[in-house]
Amino acid sequence: xSWDSHYxxxxxxxxxxxxxxxxxxxxxSFALAAVLGLLIVLAEMIPSRTVRTLVRGSExxxxxxxxxVQLFFLYYVLPYLDVTLPALGCGIFGLGVHYAAxxxxxxxxxxxxxxxxxWEAARACNLTRTQTWVHIVLPQALKPSFPVMGNYxxxxxxxxxxxxxxxxxxxxxEANTFGDLHYRxxxxxxxxxxxxxxxxxxxxxxxxxxxxxxxxxx
Amino acid sequence: xxPLIRIAGLSKSYGSSRILDNLSLDIPAGQxxxxxxxxxxxxxxxxxxxxxxxxxDSGQVEIGGARLFDETATGPxxxxxxxxxxxxxxxxxxxxxxxxFPHLTVERxxxxxxxxxxxxxxxxxxxxxxxLLDLMGLADKAAHYPDRLSGGQKQRVAIxxxxxxxxxxxxxxxxxxxxxxxxxxxxxxVLHAVARTTDMTMLLVTHEMSFARNFADRVLFFDHxxxxxxxxxxxxxxxxxxxxxxxxxxxxSQGE
Numbered sequence: 001x002s003w004d005s006h007y008x009x010x011x012x013x014x015x016x017x018x019x020x021x022x023x024x025x026x027x028x029s030f031a032l033a034a035v036l037g038l039l040i041v042l043a044e045m046i047p048s049r050t051v052r053t054l055v056r057g058s059e060x061x062x063x064x065x066x067x068x069v070q071l072f073f074l075y076y077v078l079p080y081l082d083v084t085l086p087a088l089g090c091g092i093f094g095l096g097v098h099y100a101a102x103x104x105x106x107x108x109x110x111x112x113x114x115x116x117x118x119w120e121a122a123r124a125c126n127l128t129r130t131q132t133w134v135h136i137v138l139p140q141a142l143k144p145s146f147p148v149m150g151n152y153x154x155x156x157x158x159x160x161x162x163x164x165x166x167x168x169x170x171x172x173x174e175a176n177t178f179g180d181l182h183y184r185x186x187x188x189x190x191x192x193x194x195x196x197x198x199x200x201x202x203x204x205x206x207x208x209x210x211x212x213x214x215x216x217x218x
Numbered sequence: 219x220x221p222l223i224r225i226a227g228l229s230k231s232y233g234s235s236r237i238l239d240n241l242s243l244d245i246p247a248g249q250x251x252x253x254x255x256x257x258x259x260x261x262x263x264x265x266x267x268x269x270x271x272x273x274x275d276s277g278q279v280e281i282g283g284a285r286l287f288d289e290t291a292t293g294p295x296x297x298x299x300x301x302x303x304x305x306x307x308x309x310x311x312x313x314x315x316x317x318x319f320p321h322l323t324v325e326r327x328x329x330x331x332x333x334x335x336x337x338x339x340x341x342x343x344x345x346x347x348x349x350l351l352d353l354m355g356l357a358d359k360a361a362h363y364p365d366r367l368s369g370g371q372k373q374r375v376a377i378x379x380x381x382x383x384x385x386x387x388x389x390x391x392x393x394x395x396x397x398x399x400x401x402x403x404x405x406x407x408v409l410h411a412v413a414r415t416t417d418m419t420m421l422l423v424t425h426e427m428s429f430a431r432n433f434a435d436r437v438l439f440f441d442h443x444x445x446x447x448x449x450x451x452x453x454x455x456x457x458x459x460x461x462x463x464x465x466x467x468x469x470x471s472q473g474e
Contacts, residue, residue: 120271121317125331125383126306129299135330139321 001186008187011178015191018174023199025092025170026157032096033156034149037103041111042133062101068162070094075166091163099156106148110141143214150207154200161192171195220283222247222419223268223387228277230263230443237263239443241277245421247386250413252430252451253423255440256466261423265389268421269311270296281305281387307335310380311389314396316372318364318379324351325360328379335383343382350378354408370401374408381412390422402426409433427470431455439463 043055062070074090085093114137122132164173175188221244230238238260245251253261266272267279270286274294279286284305287294296302319327328347332338338346351357354374364372373393380388393409394402406429413420413433424430430437430451437454439447439462447454447463458464 117313117315117317118319120269121313121319123271123306124269124309124311124313124317125335125379126303127331127334128303131334135334136319140319143321 004184004187007182007184008191011175011188011191014174014178015171015188015195018169018171019195019199021088021163021168021173022157022160022170025088025095025160025163025168026153029092029095029099030153030156032092033099033103033152036096036100038107040100040104041107059101059104062098067094067098067159068165070098071162071166087166087168088163090166091168095156095159095163099152102152103149106145106152107141109148110143110145111137113144114140146207146211146214150204150211153207154203157200157203158196221245222282224278224280225264226278226280228264228267228279229275230260230267230272231275236443238274238277241444243438243445245419247419248417249436250420250434251422251436251438252434253421253438253440254425254427254430254466255438259440260443261440262391265311265391265421265423268387269309269389270302270306282308307383308386309389310383310385310387311391312373312376312380312393314392316364316369316376316396318372318376320364322363323360324356324362324364324367324375327364327375328382331379332382337383346382347378350381351375353411354378355404368401369397370404373397373405377405377408377412385418387419387421390420390424392423392425394424394426425470427455427467439466441466 040055040059044052046052071090071094074085074094075087078085078090118136118140119132122136127136160170161172163170164176167173169177171192175185175192178188179185223243223245225241225243228238228241229236235258237258241260241264243264253264255261263272267274267286268281273296274287276293277287278294282305284301286296286302286305288297297305318324319330322330325344325347328350329340329343332343332346333340337343348357348360351360354377356371356374356378359367359371359375364375367375377393390409394405397405406426409422410429410433412418420433422430422433432451434451437447437449437451438445439454439458439460441462446460447458454463455467458467
């Protein structure tokens with residue numbers, strides 16, 4: 001089996017369509033994960049045992065069950081309960097919630113890393129609880145979280161092919177269908193690998209640059 | 219006249235060790251008080267309670283006639299945050315390890331608390347910050363981040379930040395203990411200047427005995443959570459009555 005450049009060129013526009021879906025799914029689910037992850041951490045601060053147990057419980061449940069099972073549940077089981085979501089919506093929601101559970105751990109570590117003296121100094125300056133979170137704690141907690149979040153962004157990107165299992169035509173879905181059509185997988189699947197590697201590197205460069213800008217404020 | 223700070227029957231323990239032992243103390247407005255004594259004798263804890271940073275086991279504290287604690291079934295608890303904030307607004311604190319906000323510039327460290335407390339508009343707050351930095355001899359550091367400053371400079375910024383909120387009571391918790399010996403004087407000079415030029419009530423915990431003497435109009439000697447000597451600096455330093463004070467002063471003068 002040898003590489004067929006003409007066939008690879010034919011596959012490219014099809015993969016480009018899938019690439020678009022991959023990027024949209026990655027960006028939107030990561031944004032959801034970033035916000036939801038923070039909300040999880042903040043919800044745990046609510047001085048109510050019920051809320052805390054509920055949040056912790058769901059978090060463990062999400063981390064403890066495979067993403068594939070969660071996606072199948074969202075896409076194939078929820079319709080029986082009269083909840084029908086479009087496939088891409090299910091995918092973004094599933095990925096977002098799954099990674100929120102991981103990002104909440106990252107945030108938690110960042111917040112724990114803010115020294116107690118910062119909280120005390122904020123109180124001595126008579127800041128309210130909300131002001132302390134917004135102006136003092138979160139800015140300091142998020143900065144060290146950033147490189148780890150970058151890693152999770154790339155992990156999430158690499159996990160998007162799973163979306164093809166619930167009929168979403170992401171890059172992998174398109175490559176698979178294209179291969180099925182021509183009984184030839186070498187070129188489309190290799191190209192998918194190269195494309196993943198490229199956007200992964202691009203994402204790493206972007207997060208690295210943003211982090212450097214954050215670390216050396218002008 | 220009613221004292222500005224009134225502490226009555228205050229007790230606090232960590233496990234089996236007693237930090238404050240049924241301590242009572244009144245401080246009139248404008249007084250400059252130095253708290254001295256061995257480590258672990260409760261001096262810092264008093265400051266932390268006044269700053270609402272520390273729970274207590276029993277007793278009551280009033281600042282400007284307002285109570286800090288409510289009596290509950292499980293002992294005294296700080297009054298609701300809504301009532302506590304106006305009391306806390308009257309108190310400022312300078313910490314041993316500075317507690318500057320590392321993600322903000324020197325100027326922003328002083329400006330932000332003013333704005334969040336609505337004591338000044340943004341331009342007023344910045345003018346106030348520059349004025350105070352000037353007083354601290356740090357006008358050229360306004361745009362720097364705290365990690366670029368020496369310990370002495372950090373502490374002067376922390377003093378400026380606390381002063382900017384114009385509290386009635388200033389608490390200084392060993393403000394020079396974490397400093398390089400060569401940097402101690404620059405902070406003490408600033409403290410002295412501030413003490414001489416305001417009518418703020420000041421409580422200073424320190425191990426700098428000669429400074430305590432110059433700074434204070436009243437010296438309290440703490441031992442095992444009690445005040446064992448209370449008087450004007452000359453009396454406490456020259457003619458201490460309690461044997462524990464005598465021993466402590468003899469030892470600390472050997473160190474100097």
